[in-house]
Amino acid sequence: MSDHATTRDALVERLFGATIAALDLLHVQLGDELGLYAALAEGGPLTAAGLAEACSVDARYAQEWLDHQAVAGTLTVETDPGGERAFGLPDGHAEVLLDVDSLSYFAPAAAGVAGIAQALPQVVAAFRTGAGVPYEEYGVGFRGFISRINRPMFLNLLAKEWFPAVPGLVERLEADPPARVADVGCGTGWSSIAIAQGFARASVVGLDLDEGSIDDARGNAEASGVADRVIFEVRHAADPGLKGRFDLVCAFETIHDMTDPVGALAAMRALRADGGTVLVADERVADEFTTDVEDGERFQWGWSALHCLPTALTDEPKAGTGTIMRAPTLRRYAQEAGFADVEVLPIDNDFWRFYLLVG
Numbered sequence: 193m194s195d196h197a198t199t200r201d202a203l204v205e206r207l208f209g210a211t212i213a214a215l216d217l218l219h220v221q222l223g224d225e226l227g228l229y230a231a232l233a234e235g236g237p238l239t240a241a242g243l244a245e246a247c248s249v250d251a252r253y254a255q256e257w258l259d260h261q262a263v264a265g266t267l268t269v270e271t272d273p274g275g276e277r278a279f280g281l282p283d284g285h286a287e288v289l290l291d292v293d294s295l296s297y298f299a300p301a302a303a304g305v306a307g308i309a310q311a312l313p314q315v316v317a318a319f320r321t322g323a324g325v326p327y328e329e330y331g332v333g334f335r336g337f338i339s340r341i342n343r344p345m346f347l348n349l350l351a352k353e354w355f356p357a358v359p360g361l362v363e364r365l366e367a368d369p370p371a372r373v374a375d376v377g378c379g380t381g382w383s384s385i386a387i388a389q390g391f392a393r394a395s396v397v398g399l400d401l402d403e404g405s406i407d408d409a410r411g412n413a414e415a416s417g418v419a420d421r422v423i424f425e426v427r428h429a430a431d432p433g434l435k436g437r438f439d440l441v442c443a444f445e446t447i448h449d450m451t452d453p454v455g456a457l458a459a460m461r462a463l464r465a466d467g468g469t470v471l472v473a474d475e476r477v478a479d480e481f482t483t484d485v486e487d488g489e490r491f492q493w494g495w496s497a498l499h500c501l502p503t504a505l506t507d508e509p510k511a512g513t514g515t516i517m518r519a520p521t522l523r524r525y526a527q528e529a530g531f532a533d534v535e536v537l538p539i540d541n542d543f544w545r546f547y548l549l550v551g
């Protein structure tokens with residue numbers, strides 16, 4: 193075969209596989225949003241009629257979804273040949289699709305991709321004009337995606353693995369007088385809640401620009417029993433208007449989304465108490481552009497032009513960082529914000545790199 197035919201056919205094959213995978217993911221979104229997986233976990237194996245009744249959905253649609261899910265390998269077919277097909281959800285799959293506390297919970301990624309699809313017309317228009325696309329255009333489902341996909345990391349790892357790797361931080365959070373924490377770009381509040389749950393004396397102020405996220409965060413803190421020590425405010429990171437100084441000022445997966453990351457980092461520096469800590473966690477990507485990337489970086493590239501770059505172009509000064517915020521970029525932002533240096537912390541995480549901003 194000619195080189196042309198070989199490369200042509202390889203691309204067709206790759207896009208064919210990607211199309212199957214994209215459609216698989218949208219079926220996961222149906223299962224997640226309609227409660228189909230939950231019903232199968234609780235009452236399975238179920239026939240289409242049984243699933244339809246359990247979830248108040250149409251039986252013909254239920255049959256099509258179940259058959260697809262069995263062909264995709266997500267569900268098993270359990271019944272006797274010749275009888276009506278019943279479908280089961282293997283335990284391992286139930287953890288990935290339903291266990292909101294598990295580090296393997298991945299169903300929310302489907303809502304992320306659906307949210308991108310929802311905002312795609314605005315992204316197409318933005319490519320033409322250079323304008324940004326506001327965070328809220330990606331919908332409640334996208335906000336829920338970030339909230340649900342990050343929550344298990346915060347609740348399982350923040351207090352037990354991440355903070356003990358930051359010099360002096362645990363000691364300060366457990367000491368007197370009670371430590372004050374500012375959690376910048378806190379989204380729906382799970383990092384703030386994890387800090388309050390892990391450190392019983394600390395109080396936390398979470399701030400975020402997005403009103404919907406802050407509403408959710410307040411509800412989450414209330415439901416988690418920490419609302420007496422965790423408050424949330426709608427505020428701009430570069431102009432936080434908070435009173436006093438904070439022993440820890442942190443920002444999780446948010447600096448790259450900001451229109452003014454340097455302004456935000458300068459404000460974080462100004463909020464830091466004497467001897468306090470400024471901690472940033474953001475995407476784990478290579479230090480410079482390369483096409484030879486691992487899947488983690490490929491995953492991050494997937495969101496960049498479609499979501500993170502457009503949200504970082506919604507306002508002046510339009511940093512337009514994109515998801516791929518490399519360590520040298522953060523170091524430059526930090527230095528422009530007045531920090532002397534940035535240290536990479538020895539925290540092992542597939543998705544994020546942790547930075548200590550000093551000086």
Ligand SMILES: C[S@@+](CC[C@H](N)C(=O)[O-])C[C@H]1O[C@@H](n2cnc3c(N)ncnc32)[C@H](O)[C@@H]1O
Binds near residue numbers: 400405445452
């Ligand atoms: C990817 S989400 C991460 C949310 C949360 N930190 C987490 O890890 O789940 C990025 C968040 O940054 C917020 N954000 C973006 N620009 C901001 C700004 N200038 N000030 C405050 N929050 C901002 C968004 O509203 C969004 O909630």
